[in-house]
Amino acid sequence: MEFSKIVKLQITIIFLFIAELTYSQGQSLASSSCDYAISFISELDPIEINRMHSWVINVKTKAGIPVEGATIRLEGGMPEHDHGLPTNPRMTAELGSGNYRIEGIRFHMGGTWEIKTTITIKENRDICTIPLEL
Amino acid sequence: MHYPSRIVKKIALGLFLGISLISLSLWVYAGNKTPNPWTADEIRLIESLHIENLPKAPANPSNSVSKNLLAEKLGHRLFFDPQFSKNGQISCATCHQPNNFFTDKQTKGSGIGSSSHNTRSIVGSAYSPWLYSDGRKDSLWSQALSPLEDPNEHGSNRMQIARLLNNDENYRRVYQSLFGPLPDISDLQRFPKNAAPIPGELGLAWRAMSVQDQKLINEVFVNIGKAIGAYERLLIPGPSRFDAYVNALKKNDLKSQSILLNDSEIRGLRIFINKGNCINCHNGPLFTNDEFHNTGVISSPRDLPDKGRIDGIRKAKKDIFNCMGIYSDDQRKECDELEYARIDQPELLGAIRTPSLRNIESTGPYMHSGQIKTLTAVIEHYNQAPLSMIGHNESEPLRMSRFERRDLVAFLKTLEAPLSTNFLWLEPPSENQ
Numbered sequence: 001m002e003f004s005k006i007v008k009l010q011i012t013i014i015f016l017f018i019a020e021l022t023y024s025q026g027q028s029l030a031s032s033s034c035d036y037a038i039s040f041i042s043e044l045d046p047i048e049i050n051r052m053h054s055w056v057i058n059v060k061t062k063a064g065i066p067v068e069g070a071t072i073r074l075e076g077g078m079p080e081h082d083h084g085l086p087t088n089p090r091m092t093a094e095l096g097s098g099n100y101r102i103e104g105i106r107f108h109m110g111g112t113w114e115i116k117t118t119i120t121i122k123e124n125r126d127i128c129t130i131p132l133e134l
Numbered sequence: 135m136h137y138p139s140r141i142v143k144k145i146a147l148g149l150f151l152g153i154s155l156i157s158l159s160l161w162v163y164a165g166n167k168t169p170n171p172w173t174a175d176e177i178r179l180i181e182s183l184h185i186e187n188l189p190k191a192p193a194n195p196s197n198s199v200s201k202n203l204l205a206e207k208l209g210h211r212l213f214f215d216p217q218f219s220k221n222g223q224i225s226c227a228t229c230h231q232p233n234n235f236f237t238d239k240q241t242k243g244s245g246i247g248s249s250s251h252n253t254r255s256i257v258g259s260a261y262s263p264w265l266y267s268d269g270r271k272d273s274l275w276s277q278a279l280s281p282l283e284d285p286n287e288h289g290s291n292r293m294q295i296a297r298l299l300n301n302d303e304n305y306r307r308v309y310q311s312l313f314g315p316l317p318d319i320s321d322l323q324r325f326p327k328n329a330a331p332i333p334g335e336l337g338l339a340w341r342a343m344s345v346q347d348q349k350l351i352n353e354v355f356v357n358i359g360k361a362i363g364a365y366e367r368l369l370i371p372g373p374s375r376f377d378a379y380v381n382a383l384k385k386n387d388l389k390s391q392s393i394l395l396n397d398s399e400i401r402g403l404r405i406f407i408n409k410g411n412c413i414n415c416h417n418g419p420l421f422t423n424d425e426f427h428n429t430g431v432i433s434s435p436r437d438l439p440d441k442g443r444i445d446g447i448r449k450a451k452k453d454i455f456n457c458m459g460i461y462s463d464d465q466r467k468e469c470d471e472l473e474y475a476r477i478d479q480p481e482l483l484g485a486i487r488t489p490s491l492r493n494i495e496s497t498g499p500y501m502h503s504g505q506i507k508t509l510t511a512v513i514e515h516y517n518q519a520p521l522s523m524i525g526h527n528e529s530e531p532l533r534m535s536r537f538e539r540r541d542l543v544a545f546l547k548t549l550e551a552p553l554s555t556n557f558l559w560l561e562p563p564s565e566n567q
Contacts, residue, residue: 050423052263052470081414083481083528086425087474104474108423109414110179 034128036119037062042105047134049110052087054103056095059119066098069121074102076115076130110134171400177383179407184380188419191260191367197275197360198463199312200367207563208308209365212358214562217298218282220246220289226281226362229253232560235493235553236369241434241504247286252504255497257553258490260367262424263471267486267502268446269426272471273462274363276455279355283330291330292355293319293339299354313357317350325351356461368559371420371492374551376403395548402545405538410516411529412542415488421549426485430520430527431501439524440502443485447477484525495547509546513539 037060044053057074059067072091077084089104107113115130172180181187199205212218216225229243230236236256243249251267259265264272271277281287282295299305300316309316319325324347329339331348340348375394382390395403406412417423426443433439450472455461457469476482486502500506506515517539519531534542553560 050418052474081528084476084479086423086476088476089474104470106474108417108425110182110417111414 034119035062035126036060036067036128037064038117038119038128038130040130047107047132049107049134052104052106054092054101055105057100057102057117059098059100067119067121068094068096068098070094070100071120072100072102073118073120074105074115075118076113078109078111078113080112081109107132107134171404172383176404176407179413180380180383180403182417183376183413183419183421185371185373185377185419186380188258188261188370191370194260194273194275194363194367195464195468196273196457196462197363199360200275200364202312202364204308204312205361205364206368206559207365208305208312209361209363210559211305211563212362213365217302218288218290218295220285224288226278227562229281229287230256235497237497239498241499243287245281245284245287246289249284249286251502252499254489255493256366257369257371258420258492259369261420262422262487264424264446264450264487266446268440268442268449269487270446270449271453272450272456272469274366275356275359276453278359278362278366279455282355282358283332285332291328291332291336292351293326293329293336295358296325296351296354297327299358309354309357312361313353316354319351352461356455359455360463365559368555370554371490372551372554374492374549376545376548377551379548396544398541398544399548400545401538402541402543403548405534405542406545409538410532410534410542412516416491421491422488424487426482426487427528428481428484428522428525429486429516429529430522431486431505431515432520432523434503434505437503439484439522440486441483441524442502443482443487444478447475447482450475451477480525482525484522491546492549493551495550509543510539513542 038057040055040057042053042055044051047053055074057072059070059072061067074089074091075084085106086108087104087106089102091100092103093101095101111134113132113134115132117128117130119126119128194200213226213230216223216228219225224245228245229238229249230253231238238244238253240253242251243253254267260274263269265274265277271280279292282290283292296316296319299309300319306316324343326339326342328336329343329351330336331340343351379391379394382388382394406416415423415425415427426446428442450456453459457464457472458467462469494500495509498507498509500509500512506512513534516529517532517534519527519529521527
């Protein structure tokens, strides 16, 4: 193998290693295909299973402007196990600057979760998915 | 022209060696944390089951005496006292026997009559947000009130209980120093001999009482429950052979590891955390997520299929003795569990609360109605994952070989251990206590 290729491989391995580390911390940010950029901060960091806690979800437009006056609904489950969250979390406050408090969140299994965040503003509804590895 | 390119090559070589060194050391570091048979991920899972992760039993905000020594002693006495039953022979300890990890070796509990379910252990139940197989109770104190009035268990009633307390000097003294004066219930017109809000004669007598008088009696009844709850909070599992193994694993002490668990048990542990998916539900230091799952356990021949959680949460929400009710000491009524509980979802149909697996070998028969008699048969059940009679079985057939099933059973048997509770609490209290 050519010398520079080996270096590249090395670097890739290191990056994979680092990626692996962050992944296993269970803190997954941002979201996928929806109209907003969302992120969350968990009261429990790292998130532990079997403990009730709350999140603050931040909603911005793709251009980075905080979204105000939205109603947020959190659902979700484990795609591999075909069951939902063990609780029924609710939005309990709009905190300003695009931040919303969601209470009553608990995860009862380790593994891959998908949190479906439904963001409703007037008639407009969009679902952003937050992947989560516990 | 030639020269610089050699420098570049040297730098590149240096960089290459440096990076190699870093990645090698990272690799060695990660490798070191992974002594033979386990991967780093597996170690994380195994350590998550360690008893040392169990925090001190939480105080219950809805029970203001839940960490009060006097209340614990009162609860201790009440727990073992057969006076509080219809025939003077049944106490909590009749079914929750300390020698059997607070179970009774029977298919279903047996008191005045036969209980509706298999007797669950009480060990570690202070950690659970829900009690009973369907979670129809949300605190130990509220739970304790049910068997007392269940006609098949103690068959007593709250009026009789208030009288017994009043008539027993020792009880009266302790009760009053904890909760203040007992109401004067000597007037038989206002306070009949027996009464409780349950169907039949007792119910008629209860409804004839004024609402204020009912409340006086309810308060005494609830306080009894709170003392019992305070006692039950002391029943904590102890470290088992498995936990000693985890200790050795943490210290990378291979020799002790191989002494503590044999090959079959280690293979069983591997199945438990991998192929068997057991750790999905039986997780954390108590081997339970305290959540509700439908695992397709067939009901006993003469029983209707148990609707499980879908009924349990309705009952818990309506219960006047729940965390949000007037008898709860939680002033702020921060009852997150009730508040954010799921209701009416199809998943909850036939869903049963995951039991702890600590001391599982000693606590058979198994499942909510004692349907399955042996651990081997339990594993057989998971291997087949039959269709549910009601709702939908979450688990899928595991296709484990006979040897794998045997290993898994061997592992489950490593979870035996005496409680870490002081033995004085595990025996009936002595007279002078």
